Amino acid sequence: MSPSSPCPSGEFSGGETPGTFASLSRFNSSAEADALAALREVCASSAWAGRLLAGRPYADTPSLLAASDTATAELTADDLAEAMSAHPPIGRPAPPGAASAREQSGMTEASDALRAEMHRLNLAYQRRFGHVFLICATGLTGEQMRDAVRERIGNPPAREREIVRTQLGGINRIRLTRLVADA
Template sequence: MTNHPHTLDALAAADAAELQEILLEVCSSPRWAAVVAKARPWSDRESLLAANAAAMASLTADDLRDAMAGHARIGKPKAGDATSEREQAGIQGVDQAVLDELHQANAAYEAKFGHVFLICATGRTAVGMLTALRERHPNDAATEAEIVREELRKINDIRLDRLIGGS
């Protein structure tokens, strides 16, 4: 993701192609980006985050797959991707046995649900993510899809805050 914060006004003034490119760095779902862009101008941070929530609520199963496609497997941040590495900082320096357990649990989850395990990893430890993965594995597909939708919303909130120069 870009390292240069934008103001809400600058985002609102961006041309459609530039705004789509910026938003797709936040979330790889084209539909999400289109819905958030359509909500501009955003009067404040809360209205931008409300646009994120509305966009997430509108995503179909295919749109959710598009959104998940932009995320690395938990325990394996994308090499050279500062966003992925920052979001999964909780796995840095963790014991190899825990990483192996994460790998095995991820494989079982992916076999069941057909997509990567998605969780807002910011501020979570590797053990905490592993625990959540194990807790969510028994879910049915519909329940898990709604949890994924909420986790994506949280991730997008954090990324949008960073985009506009927040935390």
């Protein structure tokens, strides 16, 4: 996986149509406050959630995902910071059952040495860029996540910001797909 690819290969391809129309229909017809709350669970950016909320109703899941991609591409630096504020550091996900715990499952079996190295790398990354290391961790091993932070920590800030945007887009796609599949 390249550090700029949004997710491990095979995780999601644009040709898939996850979810069902009935669950997307429920999302489309839910109360605005409920839909907004669900979207903010997917991505903490109020700008992103507002854009997706304003686009309802969506004809199908690919339309919803395309709207997410557009909204992610339009996020300002402040919007990206707001989105990243809800992401815990790799290796320290939110409580079990949270999306981050499921997404970071590759760290579950990591050795103490790998966890300690990830902690050090996370801190170094945060000092360099001012935010958590963000990666679409679904399907990645602890070693793959460690290798990605090692590779990306040397990036110029502007390049890293665009990689973060790409990674966030992949995370949002996975979470939206689950949202409309489970709605």
